[in-house]
Amino acid sequence: MRRRATVAALCLAAALAGCGAPAGTDGDLVNGWSALPAASYSPPAVGACLKGAAGAFEPSAAPLQAGDCAEPHAVEVVGGGPVPDAAAPPAWDSDASRAAYVECDKAATAYLGGDWRTGRLFPVFRMPAAAVWQAGGRHYLCGIAEAADDLFAPLDRTGSVKGGMSGEARDKPLALTCVQLSGGDISGKGFYGTVDGVKPVDCGAPHDTEFVGAWTAPAGDYPSQQRLKELAGDACYLKIAQFLGISQTALYQRGDIYTFWTGLTANQWALGDRTAHCFLNVSTKTPLRASIRDLGTKKLP
Known part of the structure; x- marks a missing residue:
């Protein structure tokens, strides 16, 4: 309490003694500062x-x-x-x-x-x-x-992607063609039980999977995982048959080509994108080194 009273007394004494702003100043410390620019954003x-x-x-x-x-x-x-x-x-x-x-x-x-x-x-x-x-x-x-x-x-990457999907069929510079899967739990027949990576590769390199087309699911609430598997599995199976140039029955009778698909995540669906990527998949024991489009009923190369 005594300290506070002493400070007040000093201030009063200074005022009585004629304390004021230095010559040439107005006592306003901020009126000469320029205003900060307004926040802005340029996309x-x-x-x-x-x-x-x-x-x-x-x-x-x-x-x-x-x-x-x-x-x-x-x-x-x-x-x-x-x-x-x-x-x-x-x-x-x-x-x-x-x-x-x-x-x-x-x-x-x-x-x-x-x-x-x-x-x-x-x-x-x-x-x-x-x-x-x-x-x-x-x-x-x-x-x-x-x-x-x-x-x-x-x-x-360097350079631009502009025009990268123009051109004829699969000659498009950025077209998705063949991929190599990586994963675990490989079955006795050579197929992955779990897939961890989907790496795009040139079709001339050894690979086990080939892109056959995109499929869009019907609009509606996000389905259960089991329902997604059924919907995408059936749709992609049809795309594989069309890619090979055979019926779904003939594809089933082959027994050496399976279905693989990616996409249809909850975040993707919430944004309105209901697209799956459909692929045909062969055993890791019989890697491919070329596209098998229009293979028909012939043996895997």
Whole structure:
């Protein structure tokens, strides 16, 4: 209490003695400072290249940084658009996010010159992060990444993917053709019980699996895993038969070609994408070294 009274007395004494602001000043310490600029955000332009970790259908992924397309990068911007103003960014499974993703789908196809789903590619979709939203960012981002050693992990590439899905049939530079699986629990017949990796490879290299087409599931609530297996298994089996140029009965009678599919995750479905990648699969004991399109009933090469 005595300390507080002493300080007050000193202040009063200084005032009585005529204490004031130094000559040439007005006593206002902040009125000469320029105002800080307002927070702002400029979305990357179409064709820009971005660096950073990216994966397919990740609701909350790390931010991507601008990079030089001549240097290794993971993602290329193919489109984007405005997001309606709100108190917070749209949720992953919201109508706004699904509507934006539809536009990204169209933008990717136009940019690549063909359906990205039939390429060794995957989409990178970003709504503004919370910090960007607070800075005024109201722009969603559409990107495309090329697959590396796994169909859903990005390759750090140089150059542009633009036009990479244009061309005739499987001559498209970025077309998905043959893949090599990796996994465990291999059966006596040489088939994986569990698959850990799906690596795109040239069809001239040894491989056990070949892409036969994409299939889109009917709209509705996300099915159980068992129902997904039934739906995708049946649809992909038909695509395999068509790829080989035989009936489903003839495919069943072969007994040496099986069905494998990827996709249809819960995050993917929530965004409105219900696409599965369909593959034919042969035993690891009989690896292929060429495409078997239109093989018919002939023996595996």
